[in-house]
Amino acid sequence: MARSIELSFEPVDNARLANLCGTLDENLRQIEAAFDITISRRGERFSLQGALTKTRLAEQALKQFYAGADEHLSPADLQLALIEIGTHADAVKSAPVLMTRKHDLHGRTPRQVEYLRNIQEHDITFGIGPAGTGKTYLAVASAVDALERDLVERILLTRPAVEAGERLGFLPGDLAQKVDPYLRPLYDALYELMGVERVTKLFERGTLEIAPLAFMRGRTLNNAFIILDEAQNTTPEQMKMFLTRIGFGAKAVVTGDLTQIDLPRGNRSGLLEAREVLGKVRGLAFTEFQKEDVVRHPLVARIVEAYDNQTARVARAAAAKAKEVSHAQAGE
Incomplete structure (x- = not known):
């Protein structure tokens, strides 16, 4: 079920906000892709829409990145941080x-x-x-x-x-x-x-x-x-x-x-x-x-999943075909 979360950063720090969002909001697009949600922004106000668990994680990511946005966020640092947020953070601390x-x-x-x-x-x-x-x-x-x-x-x-x-x-x-x-x-x-x-x-x-x-x-x-x-x-x-x-x-x-x-x-x-x-x-x-x-672009994990699903479909179809042939031979 899709849910919406409203988030605002006050008082506004425009330099930090710019580092958070990235050029043409490219960092926000990365966060959207990582958690499969939609982010809308007007100034310092953000609206997150998607599954509740995903929007909560995205909210956590935005707060974490904003707190550390004194400098430009590189794509690599952003991706690695998103992976840690999306997994069990406590498990990787040790x-x-x-x-x-x-x-x-x-x-x-x-x-x-x-x-x-x-x-x-x-x-x-x-x-x-x-x-x-x-x-x-x-x-x-x-x-x-x-x-x-x-x-x-x-x-x-x-x-x-x-x-x-x-x-x-x-x-x-x-x-x-x-x-x-x-x-x-x-x-x-x-x-x-x-x-x-x-x-x-x-x-x-x-x-x-x-x-x-x-x-x-x-x-x-x-x-x-x-x-x-x-x-x-x-x-x-x-x-x-x-x-x-x-x-x-x-x-x-x-x-x-x-x-x-x-x-x-x-x-x-x-x-x-x-x-x-x-x-x-x-x-x-x-x-x-x-x-x-997968510790690469979020699309890599989805590509892997798509191929795994295709392999499973082919295997099920082959098993069903073999079963039909077996029944046909038994009927003869």
Whole structure:
């Protein structure tokens, strides 16, 4: 049921009000999209219309942003704050603090907090869920944190070299140049968390290493933080090979999205099999992210939900068709 809430900021601070609303009220549009409500404004007076719980959250967001609107609100800060307001704020207040160049880096949703705790408390952690939930980024941040605290001696990042639904053909250059396109997201996270100059020096020393999964065979990795990204594109054999590389003093994180498998048709995902086989093994932890954990533009969560609904509809239609065929055959 739609409800309306009236909100006014008095005495009026025009500079703070301008920072709150953004250029051409773009911040208000972001708040509308995040909570699926409508905001009308006349000067310092706001009218919020939508579901009661959503309008209450939007009211809380407006008050919070107005109180902190001494400076311009960046789109990233706005989005992250909206995610925290929309989730259980109390659950993220006790999130582990990571030692990286980004001092405000922490879990934004209860599952992200759970994921960070699992990484700290277990030797092998699986992070499974849709795009935008922070699986890879938080894993890299945890690796940087472990290195900064001298808990590990090096960081190793790997992923299978599988194209996303297309064949790139021959790639020119040396080995590093050939595999860089597959590993670029990992580089981006490292640069943001440690700085380009420091990352470059650590690569030169061998403290940081990025390699295709195929190069892991035969190695034993001690005192290292290892991340296997895009694990949905591993085969069961590759997954077993990777997990058996873990040595003494090592910690591993495996991330992937089971809705974006790019393996050739008929090949089973190693991540899917690992979830089934290792679900009850002690010492391992699984965090299953949902669309509510997406830490990107609000539309990303809705896109994920739309595709999930379509997949469910197709599955129901296939099941109904199979049932009809079964009944028809039984009638014969």
